[in-house]
Amino acid sequence: xxxxxxxxxxxxVAGYSPDLPILHGINLHVDEGEIVTIIGPNGAGKSTFVKxxxxxxxxxxxNILFNRSDITHINSHQLAKSGVGFVPQTGNVFxxxxxxxxxxxxxxxxxxxxxxxxxxxxxxxxxxxxxxQFEKAAVLSGGQRQILAVARALLTAPKLMLLDEPxxxxxxxxxxxxxxxxxxxxxxxxxxLMVEQNARAALRISDxxxxxAEGQNRAQGTAAGLLEDNxxxxxxxxxxxxxxxxxxxx
Amino acid sequence: MVLQHIADGVLSGAVVALGAIGLSFTMxxxxxxxxxxxxxxxxxxxFGLVFLGFTTAFGEFFGGNIGPFSFGWPxxxxxxxxxxxxxxxxxxxxxxxxxxxxxxxGHMTMVFASFGxxxxxxxxxxxxxxxxxxxxxxxxxxxILLPGNVRVLPDQVFLLGLTIVLVVCxxxxxxHSRTGIAMRGVSENPDLAGLSxxxxxxxxRWVWVIGASLAAVAGVLYGLTVQLxxxxxxxxxxxxxxxxxxxxxxxxYGAVIGGLVVGLSENLSVMIIPTSYKxxxxxxxxxxxxxxxxxxxxxxRR
Amino acid sequence: xxxxxxxxxxxxxxxxxxxxxVLGLNLQWGFTGLFNAGVAGFIAVGAYVMAILTGxxxxxxxxxxGLPFAVGLIGAMVAAxxxxxxxxxxxxxxxxxxxxVATFGxxxxxxxxxxxxxxxxxxxxxxxxxxxxxxxxxxxxxxxxTLYLLIVVLVGSLAFWCFERIVQSPWGRMLKAIREDEExxxxxxxxxxxxxxxxxxxxxxxxxxxxxxxxxxIGYVSPSDFxxxxxxxxxxxxxxxxxxxxxxxxxxxxxxxxxxxxxxxVISKLVPTEIQAQGGAMQAILIGLILVLMLLGRPRxxxxxxxxVSRHARF
Numbered sequence: 071x072x073x074x075x076x077x078x079x080x081x082x083v084a085g086y087s088p089d090l091p092i093l094h095g096i097n098l099h100v101d102e103g104e105i106v107t108i109i110g111p112n113g114a115g116k117s118t119f120v121k122x123x124x125x126x127x128x129x130x131x132x133n134i135l136f137n138r139s140d141i142t143h144i145n146s147h148q149l150a151k152s153g154v155g156f157v158p159q160t161g162n163v164f165x166x167x168x169x170x171x172x173x174x175x176x177x178x179x180x181x182x183x184x185x186x187x188x189x190x191x192x193x194x195x196x197x198x199x200x201x202x203q204f205e206k207a208a209v210l211s212g213g214q215r216q217i218l219a220v221a222r223a224l225l226t227a228p229k230l231m232l233l234d235e236p237x238x239x240x241x242x243x244x245x246x247x248x249x250x251x252x253x254x255x256x257x258x259x260x261x262x263l264m265v266e267q268n269a270r271a272a273l274r275i276s277d278x279x280x281x282x283a284e285g286q287n288r289a290q291g292t293a294a295g296l297l298e299d300n301x302x303x304x305x306x307x308x309x310x311x312x313x314x315x316x317x318x319x320x
Numbered sequence: 321m322v323l324q325h326i327a328d329g330v331l332s333g334a335v336v337a338l339g340a341i342g343l344s345f346t347m348x349x350x351x352x353x354x355x356x357x358x359x360x361x362x363x364x365x366x367f368g369l370v371f372l373g374f375t376t377a378f379g380e381f382f383g384g385n386i387g388p389f390s391f392g393w394p395x396x397x398x399x400x401x402x403x404x405x406x407x408x409x410x411x412x413x414x415x416x417x418x419x420x421x422x423x424x425x426g427h428m429t430m431v432f433a434s435f436g437x438x439x440x441x442x443x444x445x446x447x448x449x450x451x452x453x454x455x456x457x458x459x460x461x462x463x464i465l466l467p468g469n470v471r472v473l474p475d476q477v478f479l480l481g482l483t484i485v486l487v488v489c490x491x492x493x494x495x496h497s498r499t500g501i502a503m504r505g506v507s508e509n510p511d512l513a514g515l516s517x518x519x520x521x522x523x524x525r526w527v528w529v530i531g532a533s534l535a536a537v538a539g540v541l542y543g544l545t546v547q548l549x550x551x552x553x554x555x556x557x558x559x560x561x562x563x564x565x566x567x568x569x570x571x572x573y574g575a576v577i578g579g580l581v582v583g584l585s586e587n588l589s590v591m592i593i594p595t596s597y598k599x600x601x602x603x604x605x606x607x608x609x610x611x612x613x614x615x616x617x618x619x620x621r622r
Numbered sequence: 623x624x625x626x627x628x629x630x631x632x633x634x635x636x637x638x639x640x641x642x643x644v645l646g647l648n649l650q651w652g653f654t655g656l657f658n659a660g661v662a663g664f665i666a667v668g669a670y671v672m673a674i675l676t677g678x679x680x681x682x683x684x685x686x687x688g689l690p691f692a693v694g695l696i697g698a699m700v701a702a703x704x705x706x707x708x709x710x711x712x713x714x715x716x717x718x719x720x721x722x723v724a725t726f727g728x729x730x731x732x733x734x735x736x737x738x739x740x741x742x743x744x745x746x747x748x749x750x751x752x753x754x755x756x757x758x759x760x761x762x763x764x765x766x767x768t769l770y771l772l773i774v775v776l777v778g779s780l781a782f783w784c785f786e787r788i789v790q791s792p793w794g795r796m797l798k799a800i801r802e803d804e805e806x807x808x809x810x811x812x813x814x815x816x817x818x819x820x821x822x823x824x825x826x827x828x829x830x831x832x833x834x835x836x837x838x839x840i841g842y843v844s845p846s847d848f849x850x851x852x853x854x855x856x857x858x859x860x861x862x863x864x865x866x867x868x869x870x871x872x873x874x875x876x877x878x879x880x881x882x883x884x885x886x887x888v889i890s891k892l893v894p895t896e897i898q899a900q901g902g903a904m905q906a907i908l909i910g911l912i913l914v915l916m917l918l919g920r921p922r923x924x925x926x927x928x929x930x931v932s933r934h935a936r937f
Contacts, residue, residue: 119359126511158512165502166508174504178498179517222516355659355726420918428657431719432857433917439854446903542902554850557732561723570917577656596738603727610720611712 073101076261078232079121081132084122088150089132092118094285095132095265098263100230105252105262107293109269116265119282124156125149129204136230144248151179155223155260162219165208167226169218188225195254196221210225213244220251220300225257231255233264238269249275252296273297322326323468326589331476331545333583334483338352338538339556340563340575340582342492342531348570349507349527350418352430358560359426359441360406362553362608364536366449367405371398372456388474389457391544398541403533411525413437419524438554445550454486454548479541486537487576490530496571499526507570559586562602581605624764631767633883634876638771638778644859645785646828651751652865654790654821655801656714657722660729661829661856664735666697666848667705668830669837673749674742677839683741683749695777695834702830705732705907706823714819729853732840735846748844752837774804777835778872781828785868788824797821798866858913864923870873873924875917881908923924 077100085091085288099108104315122218123134125146134141141149142246149156166170173192177185193200196217209217216236223231233252237245241294255262255273266272271278273293281289281302289302296302343357375394385392418436421430463471493581494500505513506523514520542552563582567574589601643665650656658664674685676694689697713724736743743749756769787796799807800814810812829870837843852936855878885905915922 124515126515144518145512146511147519150515158513158515161509161512164505164508164512167504170502174498174501175513175516175518178502182498226517235437253321347719353723353724417914417918427716428655429917429921431657431722432861433914435854435857436910436913436917440907440914442841443903443906443910447900447907450897451899451903470631558723558727565720565723570659594738597734600727600731600734601722603731606723606727610724 073103074103074114075099075135076137077263078135079119079123079132080134082119082122082129082134083131084127085120085128086127087097087117088128091130092318093122096285097287100261100263101263104258104278105254105276106255107269107272107276107279107295108282109272109279110288113284114282114288115285117234118283118285120156120234120263120265121158122153124158126158137224147179150228152227153226153229154232155226155228155230156232157216157219157223157234157236157312159238159265163210163215163222164318165206166205168204169210170203172196172218172222173199173203173225176225177230180225183226188227191223193219203215213240213247216244217285217308219250219277220248221256224255227258228260231260233262235265235267236311237266237268245271270297281282322588322591323470325591326584327466327470327472329584329587330580331472331583332587333580334480335538335557335579336563336582337543337547337576337579338362338483338486338534338541338614339560340485340579341572342387342527342572343504343535343560344399344564344567344575344578345507345527345531345568348566349429349503349522350422351417351425352427352434353561355431355434355557356413356438356441357531358533358556359438360410360446360535360552360553361539361542361556363409363441364402364532365408365548365552366539367402367451367453367536367571368395368398368540369456370544371401371405373397385459387476388461388464390457390461390473391474395456399537402540403502403536406539407529407532407534410528413619414525414528419565422510437559442550442554449548449550453549454543456548457545473545475544479545482537482541486534487572490534490572503527512602547589558599558602558606559583560604562609565606628764628767631771633762633879635767635771635774635839636836636875636883637879638774638872639832639839639855640879641837641857642778642781642835642857643829643832644863644871644875645781646825646832647856647860648865648871648913649785649821649828649869650799650825652867652871653797653801654796654825656818656822656825657664657718657847658725658822658825659724659853660723660727660732661851662733662848662852663725663729664702664706664826664829665833665836666732666845667850668702668833669843669847669857670736670743670749670833671830672698672834672837673703673752673843675753680749682741683744684899685720688753691753691838694838695831697817698834699827702833703823703827706826707819710819711824714822722814730846733845733848736890737926743845748842748847750842752841752843754795754838754841768823774835774839777831781831782872785828789868789921793817793820803830851909852914854906855879855909858909859918860920861913861916861923862926867923867925870923870925877924878912882911884932 078096079096082096083091083153084093096119108119110116110164116126122129129142133140136152141152153192164175173189174185177188180188181282198214199221200217207215237248240248248272252262264272267275273286273296276293279291279293280287326544339358339361343354346357373395374393375397416432418430421433461473461475463473465471494504501514502518502523505518506520510520539552561583563578564575566581567578582605585605586598586601589598638712640752645662647658650658663892675689675697676691676692678688679686708729713721736747754770756766756773760766760769782827796812796817804814809820859874860871860877862878864870882905885908889901889904
């Protein structure tokens with residue numbers, strides 16, 4: 071199977087301040103239609119990496135290609151326009167806006183008519199959002215917020231979806247539901263790159279996985295392979311809390 | 321007597337409210353206290369004067385004054401043109417100074433630069449139009465007598481009416497237009513707004529245009545009901561800040577309520593303190609608010 | 623030649639008097655990060671207290687105690703410091719721009735008091751005939767002014783020395799720590815609010831001293847001497863010289879005052895007297911331009927902070 075790479079990141083060096091890089095030359099690619107998960111211990115630079123792709127963290131060396139065009143230093147709103155959706159780990163919905171307004175902002179790069187059509191489609195996919203469309207996003211539960219955040223990023227039908235710990239703080243049920251949503255994204259033609267603490271559950275729905283440690287690539291392979299790998303199992307999957315242990319905390 | 325003070329307070333509060341809306345939005349979305357905002361009122365008022373000169377020349381076609389007001393269509397046209405010109409002025413200042421400082425420099429540097437800009441703008445007015453008060457019209461108006469022996473001028477009624485119309489329009493804009501929603505999104509979380517595809521720089525320009533346009537209208541209305549002088553805006557710095565801080569940065573209705581509270585307390589204060597100390601009243605309000613809520617009445621901790 | 627010298631003496635007296643206020647502002651802004659937009663107000667407090675303490679007795683106006691010059695200076699500092707303490711207790715919890723708004727309001731209020739509290743301040747007329755100690759000790763304007771310059775140099779050097787000692791002391795290093803990271807400083811068991819308050823009070827005392835020296839030299843005081851433009855000049859002096867550097871503060875004071883007086887002189891020659899107000903406006907515009915251009919082009923001033931690791935130094 072020879073698929074086109076949607077995202078190709080080469081030798082990424084990045085950090086919150088130029089003299090203190092957190093990433094030391096990361097390489098990663100995501101092919102069309104793939105779900106790719108990044109796992110690794112805390113402080114490995116997983117979140118920093120997706121933020122670097124999204125333009126929230128300055129990249130000081132290396133380059134990022136999206137559909138063969140360079141997006142290394144692009145503005146975040148241009149990135150959204152070019153077809154990359156990003157769901158940050160925290161602050162991923164506008165709590166002072168209504169659910170409907172959150173979706174309107176998700177579709178701000180589309181022509182108004184097209185955006186309304188997409189919002190309608192989203193409402194069909196997630197009826198709970200339609201029911202509560204005039205309520206402030208602040209009142210949503212953690213799982214609903216996460217779904218709203220994904221739905222907001224989905225509006226433009228992005229080619230690549232970046233998810234930063236989408237199930238953090240969710241109940242097991244909500245996490246399962248969210249993973250279903252992620253699987254559906256691919257069915258709709260997107261590729262997904264996600265960072266997950268919930269490594270085992272995430273790898274189960276992924277095609278491939280990367281293991282980061284201390285800002286560098288440690289291992290990579292098919293999701294099934296990583297799940298079976300004894301070292302990985304011991305270091306990252308064994309010591310991790312099982313998804314069932316996570317409790318809803320907001 | 322009390323009723324008269326209340327009426328005067330509401331009227332001056334309306335001007336303060338129009339000015340404070342823009343200031344409040346800048347504080348929230350641009351994240352700095354803009355000391356030069358009130359100078360936009362001064363410039364709006366003087367731009368109005370310039371355009372009034374042009375429009376009056378063509379104004380003969382449109383007949384004389386409208387109803388009981390001291391002005392006709394030329395002033396309304398001048399009002400619109402002044403809003404446009406003041407917006408251009410604000411955008412130029414943004415491009416030359418604030419945008420540059422916004423990247424990299426701390427937000428106190430922007431506060432400070434706004435001090436410098438305020439001084440420049442104020443004295444440019446003196447340089448161009450001279451230090452003495454000017455009036456749009458020399459016509460005398462007869463006051464309308466309201467129940468309770470309250471006297472108001474027709475122009476003041478116009479001021480209040482226009483303020484209400486503008487606030488309602490702005491509310492609808494903020495609530496229903498994409499740009500309005502984007503402005504609210506940026507004020508809550510600029511990063512997320514950018515990731516959603518909102519062009520944050522454009523939103524910032526909208527903030528300037530809205531703030532400057534309302535400032536221009538406030539300036540012209542002040543010029544219409546009081547007078548034009550170079551210190552017009554300077555004298556409003558504290559009232560505008562008091563209203564914006566009282567209402568909470570970024571809140572439209574907060575700024576309006578803040579404006580009314582400031583206007584009313586200034587005008588009612590003369591019943592207990594000498595008139596000459598009236599300009600200190602907004603400052604006392606600021607102190608009281610900030611003493612109890614150091615981050616503003618509805619402000620979040622930063 | 624004597625003309626040039628006597629003008630130079632006159633110029634230096636005022637520049638150095640202002641530089642003391644700039645030193646005070648430098649402690650507040652440069653070292654502590656406090657935005658004091660009410661400098662003119664604290665200078666006014668010092669000036670009026672000096673006038674009341676050392677001036678001659680007069681009818682219907684409070685004060686005129688005829689006390690010695692040195693007592694006046696100390697009284698002015700104490701009064702400005704006390705005013706700062708009152709103001710600071712209310713406002714120093716406020717940070718950043720709210721402090722700027724509050725101190726701006728204080729200056730406006732102090733000016734209103736100067737204008738309207740006639741029993742103490744003499745109202746719009748102000749207070750006149752404040753004795754200049756140099757007049758009693760020397761003959762002729764040049765000798766008198768030179769003597770006063772010596773006094774100012776002496777007092778100014780003392781102030782400079784004090785401020786250098788202050789910022790190099792452990793307490794001074796604490797100021798920077800608070801400026802950089804208040805929470806970290808607080809976690810070391812320091813009380814940032816108290817230290818900020820102390821810095822604010824000491825800075826304002828210098829402003830009061832500056833006001834007192836000014837009145838002692840000019841011989842009268844009136845509300846129009848303390849317009850907001852004064853705050854602005856002091857700030858520009860600090861930014862031009864370079865904040866968080868006491869030498870920069872003095873250098874900035876001399877340069878900006880030179881620009882101000884020279885431009886005033888040139889404008890008064892070129893602009894007809896009928897439009898003097900416009901001439902004054904040109905001077906203010908010049909200062910405003912200098913400030914904004916400095917912020918844009920050379921934000922650290924001519925000589926900025928000596929240690930440049932701080933993020934604040936990007937100011």
